Amino acid sequence: MLDPGDRVVMVSGAARGIGRAVVERLLADGFRVSAGVRASSLAPSDRLLVHRYDAESLESAQGWRDATLARFGALHGLVNAAGVSLPGATLADAGEDALDAMWLINVKAPLRLIRLLLPALREGGDGRVVNVSSLSGKRVANANIGYAMSKFALVALTHAVRREAWDDGVRATAICPGFVATDMTADVTAFPREGMTKPADVAALIAMALLLPGTANVAELLVNCRLESSF
Numbered sequence: 001m002l003d004p005g006d007r008v009v010m011v012s013g014a015a016r017g018i019g020r021a022v023v024e025r026l027l028a029d030g031f032r033v034s035a036g037v038r039a040s041s042l043a044p045s046d047r048l049l050v051h052r053y054d055a056e057s058l059e060s061a062q063g064w065r066d067a068t069l070a071r072f073g074a075l076h077g078l079v080n081a082a083g084v085s086l087p088g089a090t091l092a093d094a095g096e097d098a099l100d101a102m103w104l105i106n107v108k109a110p111l112r113l114i115r116l117l118l119p120a121l122r123e124g125g126d127g128r129v130v131n132v133s134s135l136s137g138k139r140v141a142n143a144n145i146g147y148a149m150s151k152f153a154l155v156a157l158t159h160a161v162r163r164e165a166w167d168d169g170v171r172a173t174a175i176c177p178g179f180v181a182t183d184m185t186a187d188v189t190a191f192p193r194e195g196m197t198k199p200a201d202v203a204a205l206i207a208m209a210l211l212l213p214g215t216a217n218v219a220e221l222l223v224n225c226r227l228e229s230s231f
């Protein structure tokens, strides 16, 4: 396993939910962390940079990268946790606003960050990318096909990173949870909240993916809180 004390990791969507749990886990494990947030109550420290990151803005991504490299001097990992699930993107919906927003935040934004950060991730020879996809990126189980399409695309992006950057030591993992008990699932009534996966457990898996050696890359981590026929 890699040594967390040697590693600098950027985490998007770091103010809440899974991203926040990842920041807390990585700090506890000894990583240095750059947290990308729109607004946050996170308190900066010697091992935590808190910087503005709005997934809708390329300039924001560039600014976050520049600030991270200026502060820590190197980069070893990226966790793309920022994401949205919006209503209005079913087969029956004629409008495309929700579809466009999910494509921008869930797919284009991670792609832009990866493009911006690959030079730094390649430089160290053992960069890691973890994309927070979903079981909705592996199968279609509800009417929100816009969300599923965006999460399938994020899995595709993960495989593209592996293919393009493997020879430079970069490894990528798509983590695909079902229900996780965060704000995103606050309105879910079809499944009991106490039975949902906890953000801290997703964070533990992400921390593991960031530390696995290049000879033990896991391309996809499928995480169940309930038995499904396919997984």
Ligand SMILES: NC(=O)c1ccc[n+]([C@@H]2O[C@H](COP(=O)([O-])OP(=O)(O)OC[C@H]3O[C@@H](n4cnc5c(N)ncnc54)[C@H](OP(=O)(O)O)[C@@H]3O)[C@@H](O)[C@H]2O)c1
Binding pocket: 012, 013, 014, 015, 016, 017, 018, 019, 037, 038, 039, 053, 054, 055, 056, 080, 081, 082, 083, 084, 085, 105, 132, 133, 134, 135, 176, 177, 178, 179, 180, 181, 182, 183, 184, 185
């Ligand atoms: N919860 C689940 O059941 C579940 C299951 C599978 C996968 N996921 C995925 O896990 C990831 C995290 O979701 P979550 O459950 O933690 O949801 P959440 O609690 O709703 O948090 C969403 C996070 O994404 C950030 N975000 C949203 N739009 C953004 C934007 N335009 N720019 C920057 N940040 C933005 C939010 O920042 P703000 O605080 O600024 O809004 C927040 O930190 C998402 O990609 C989601 O699709 C969730």
